[in-house]
Amino acid sequence: MTADVIIVGAGVTGAAIARELSRYKLKILILEKEAEPAFGVSKSNSGIVHAGTQNPPSSVKGWLCVEGNRLLREEIAEDLGLNFVQCGQLVVIFDLADLPELEKIKKEGEELGVKGLELVDRAWLDAKEPNLGPEVKAALLAPSAGIISPYRFVYALVENAVKNGAELKTSRKVSAIRRPAGGGFEVVAGGEVFRARFLVNAAGLYADEVSALAGAPTFKITPRRGEEYLLDKKREHLTEHIIFPLPSKTSKGILIIKTSDGNPMIGPTANDVEDREDLSTSDEGLAEVLAGARRMVPSISKDDIIAYFAGLRPVSGKDFVIRHEDSAPGLVNAAGIQSPGLTSAPAIAVMVAGILKEHGLKLEPKEEFHRLRPRPVHLFQVPPEETRRLIEKNPAYGDIVCRCELVSAQEIREALKRGARTLDGVKFRTRAQAGRCHGGFCTTRIMKIMQEELGFPVKALTKRGAGSELVKAERK
Amino acid sequence: MAAALAARAAGVEDVLLLERDQHLGGILNQCIHPGFGLHHFKAELTGPEYADRFVRLVKEDRGIEVSLRSFAVRLTKDKELSYLRPGALEEVKARSVILATGCRERTREMIQVPGSRPAGIYPAGLAQKMVNIEGWIPGREAVIIGSGDIGLIMARRMALEGVAVKAVIEIQKTSRGLVRNVVQCLEDFGIPLYFQHRVSMIRGRDRVEKVDVVKVDDGLKDIPGSGFGITCDTVLVSVGLIPENELLEMAGAEIDRRTNTPVAPGVNLTSIPGVFACGNACKVYDLVDWVTRDSELAGKMAAKYLGKQ
Numbered sequence: 001m002t003a004d005v006i007i008v009g010a011g012v013t014g015a016a017i018a019r020e021l022s023r024y025k026l027k028i029l030i031l032e033k034e035a036e037p038a039f040g041v042s043k044s045n046s047g048i049v050h051a052g053t054q055n056p057p058s059s060v061k062g063w064l065c066v067e068g069n070r071l072l073r074e075e076i077a078e079d080l081g082l083n084f085v086q087c088g089q090l091v092v093i094f095d096l097a098d099l100p101e102l103e104k105i106k107k108e109g110e111e112l113g114v115k116g117l118e119l120v121d122r123a124w125l126d127a128k129e130p131n132l133g134p135e136v137k138a139a140l141l142a143p144s145a146g147i148i149s150p151y152r153f154v155y156a157l158v159e160n161a162v163k164n165g166a167e168l169k170t171s172r173k174v175s176a177i178r179r180p181a182g183g184g185f186e187v188v189a190g191g192e193v194f195r196a197r198f199l200v201n202a203a204g205l206y207a208d209e210v211s212a213l214a215g216a217p218t219f220k221i222t223p224r225r226g227e228e229y230l231l232d233k234k235r236e237h238l239t240e241h242i243i244f245p246l247p248s249k250t251s252k253g254i255l256i257i258k259t260s261d262g263n264p265m266i267g268p269t270a271n272d273v274e275d276r277e278d279l280s281t282s283d284e285g286l287a288e289v290l291a292g293a294r295r296m297v298p299s300i301s302k303d304d305i306i307a308y309f310a311g312l313r314p315v316s317g318k319d320f321v322i323r324h325e326d327s328a329p330g331l332v333n334a335a336g337i338q339s340p341g342l343t344s345a346p347a348i349a350v351m352v353a354g355i356l357k358e359h360g361l362k363l364e365p366k367e368e369f370h371r372l373r374p375r376p377v378h379l380f381q382v383p384p385e386e387t388r389r390l391i392e393k394n395p396a397y398g399d400i401v402c403r404c405e406l407v408s409a410q411e412i413r414e415a416l417k418r419g420a421r422t423l424d425g426v427k428f429r430t431r432a433q434a435g436r437c438h439g440g441f442c443t444t445r446i447m448k449i450m451q452e453e454l455g456f457p458v459k460a461l462t463k464r465g466a467g468s469e470l471v472k473a474e475r476k
Numbered sequence: 477m478a479a480a481l482a483a484r485a486a487g488v489e490d491v492l493l494l495e496r497d498q499h500l501g502g503i504l505n506q507c508i509h510p511g512f513g514l515h516h517f518k519a520e521l522t523g524p525e526y527a528d529r530f531v532r533l534v535k536e537d538r539g540i541e542v543s544l545r546s547f548a549v550r551l552t553k554d555k556e557l558s559y560l561r562p563g564a565l566e567e568v569k570a571r572s573v574i575l576a577t578g579c580r581e582r583t584r585e586m587i588q589v590p591g592s593r594p595a596g597i598y599p600a601g602l603a604q605k606m607v608n609i610e611g612w613i614p615g616r617e618a619v620i621i622g623s624g625d626i627g628l629i630m631a632r633r634m635a636l637e638g639v640a641v642k643a644v645i646e647i648q649k650t651s652r653g654l655v656r657n658v659v660q661c662l663e664d665f666g667i668p669l670y671f672q673h674r675v676s677m678i679r680g681r682d683r684v685e686k687v688d689v690v691k692v693d694d695g696l697k698d699i700p701g702s703g704f705g706i707t708c709d710t711v712l713v714s715v716g717l718i719p720e721n722e723l724l725e726m727a728g729a730e731i732d733r734r735t736n737t738p739v740a741p742g743v744n745l746t747s748i749p750g751v752f753a754c755g756n757a758c759k760v761y762d763l764v765d766w767v768t769r770d771s772e773l774a775g776k777m778a779a780k781y782l783g784k785q
């Protein structure tokens with residue numbers, strides 16, 4: 001199979017690039033090693049659409065973050081039917097002697113074009129954030145920050161790219177890349193060979209390996225692990241903004257995060273690790289996160305925790321690595337996409353399209369680009385009257401599968417129709433199993449619906465792809 | 477069911493019984509082991525047999541309307557209730573409401589077991605449903621965290637299905653389960669029970685591969701050098717139950733944040749007059765016979781509230 005552009009990786013970076021390129025008359029192929037998109041870094045993060053304050057004004061990620069935030073807020077969230085909430089962020093200080101630091105962040109943010117930054121005092125905080133502890137003295141308000149569901153963002157980008165003609169192939173790990181004499185690339189993935197003139201590498205934690213396979217061993221990725229702890233939805237209004245402490249050298253510190261599904265979250269830690277697959281959490285991580293969060297909001301308790309996970313930031317130096325590799329003509333790297341990669345993705349996509357154009361890819365707009373993607377139904381988001389209408393139209397919306405998060409059989413079926421293949425894929429799309437009981441009640445029902453819709457035998461059902469089978473045998 | 481029948485017996489004319497599942501009986505349906513009804517029926521029954529005795533009575537009673545696959549989503553302090561069922565969103569106003577919503581299981585997350593999050597980690601009750609209702613065997617080698625009754629019963633159940641149950645790990649000095657279950661489910665099957673131990677790490681990328689176990693002292697602190705590993709592909713978690721009182725909370729009743737039970741002066745009562753909570757929603761019982769006894773009382777209390785008798 002021959003394409004104009006092959007994109008390696010269906011995380012938020014690859015997905016955003018695919019969607020951007022699908023505006024043009026191009027044949028686009030996305031190769032993803034996992035069973036579904038968004039199973040890499042893009043599933044395990046804070047989901048913050050950063051305002052763009054805590055980055056140096058001279059960095060690439062600095063302006064990409066501000067521009068990505070603008071694109072998401074002003075266009076993409078609406079066009080793709082995403083549940084983006086612009087809640088704003090506060091960077092708090094515990095000592096008034098740190099005020100000059102806040103002033104500096106404000107000034108740098110303004111240089112990058114962040115709008116609406118404002119220093120607020122304790123009286124303002126008392127009125128707007130009554131749960132903040134006594135140690136907090138003042139803060140910098142950035143109203144343009146917001147929150148989004150990271151995986152649903154990726155699914156929306158991929159679905160829309162596919163709607164516009166891009167092709168997605170999952171369970172296709174790129175294992176070799178050849179450069180034939182006439183130019184371009186031959187990419188071997190999952191036993192098949194795919195050809196293209198241009199190759200975009202958005203392989204997250206493995207981007208250094210993919211770049212090396214293509215003949216450009218020009219950088220190295222070091223994973224930086226972050227542990228995050230989700231709190232019960234009953235604590236939804238713990239804070240009204242995302243709360244940051246003053247950043248340290250390696251990280252933005254332990255935050256109190258709002259998520260678009262209502263559960264507050266605390267984290268992330270930041271530790272460099274060796275293993276690119278090590279997504280474990282630890283007793284030490286939990287202790288660090290709790291201590292950091294309680295300093296800002298003392299009422300947070302260990303009993304509020306209902307879930308946790310770790311993510312790995314793909315780090316290569318201090319900045320993103322977005323460039324054409326002259327040693328492998330036609331290869332564009334979108335690598336080292338650490339935080340704020342989720343926010344920056346729409347802007348990274350525009351930048352990558354520009355680099356491809358500079359290197360000879362013709363970008364001719366399609367006659368018709370389907371900009372909009374219909375918003376999937378989530379009962380937990382709609383008012384009762386709308387629920388009534390939905391159920392009367394389709395009785396299966398009244399057949400509740402997940403009691404904790406209010407997810408109907410119809411929503412599960414729709415998720416499977418939109419591409420979910422695994423139990424985690426269903427969870428990320430619908431929230432079924434994401435509540436307090438962690439699927440204790442609904443897992444078997446979901447597995448039965450999966451069998452019906454996908455036609456898989458029960459032993460072939462997985463949590464997140466081959467190797468993660470859920471059931472080992474059937475009773476005779 | 478016991479509350480509905482008792483309310484009827486005490487003179488209540490019109491009872492609506494809502495059940496989310498497609499069958500009546502709740503969790504009893506998956507408890508196919510014996511040991512139910514020794515007190516209430518003076519007979520040793522399995523869970524489904526015990527439930528069935530009530531199902532028959534409920535079905536015969538013209539004054540009880542049963543609505544299955546009906547999921548209550550909203551309750552107000554004025555006893556307005558909304559529920560969803562296939563094809564409709566229904567709204568009813570009741571004069572009295574009894575919540576008999578049972579428990580959910582405490583999860584691995586609630587006790588914050590560190591490690592990765594592969595396939596093969598199940599709440600014990602979910603594993604029970606898989607094996608007994610669906611006929612699916614979740615794994616080949618299992619370790620059970622916590623010695624609650626469901627965990628003990630599942631240790632035996634899995635062993636009977638040919639699964640190697642390698643250990644039950646309990647952080648406390650004694651079992652939370654019934655003594656008869658420790659004897660009949662573990663000792664008779666040669667399954668080791670480790671008291672004062674905890675699982676300190678779950679390992680495995682896609683499927684569980686191993687757990688790390690460490691001994692703890694009386695203050696629940698790890699004892700250095702006492703750690704060991706157990707290879708397994710399955711971890712069942714049986715660390716207790718939590719009453720499901722989210723509806724009651726929505727109605728504005730006072731809830732104890734630690735136990736998730738209603739704050740009230742006596743059994744079955746809530747802080748809202750005319751709204752009752754019974755069975756495992758009121759407090760966690762260890763025998764169904766006592767659930768029945770107190771639920772019958774809840775039915776009578778509702779009748780009294782409505783001025784019957």
Ligand SMILES: Cc1cc2nc3c(=O)[nH]c(=O)nc-3n(C[C@H](O)[C@H](O)[C@H](O)COP(=O)(O)OP(=O)(O)OC[C@H]3O[C@@H](n4cnc5c(N)ncnc54)[C@H](O)[C@@H]3O)c2cc1C
Nearest residue numbers: 009011013033040041042046048174204226311341342343
């Ligand atoms: C704890 C944490 C919190 C974060 N919080 C935020 C935040 O709040 N806001 C924000 O803006 N950013 C945040 N980030 C950063 C953000 O998550 C990342 O920048 C972003 O998800 C990176 O996306 P990606 O597409 O580049 O990588 P990935 O999502 O990892 O995508 C790469 C894809 O490539 C695939 N792949 C790899 N190798 C191959 C191969 N050989 N063949 C085929 N496919 C391959 C992978 O399977 C994967 O799906 C956070 C990160 C972490 C870890």
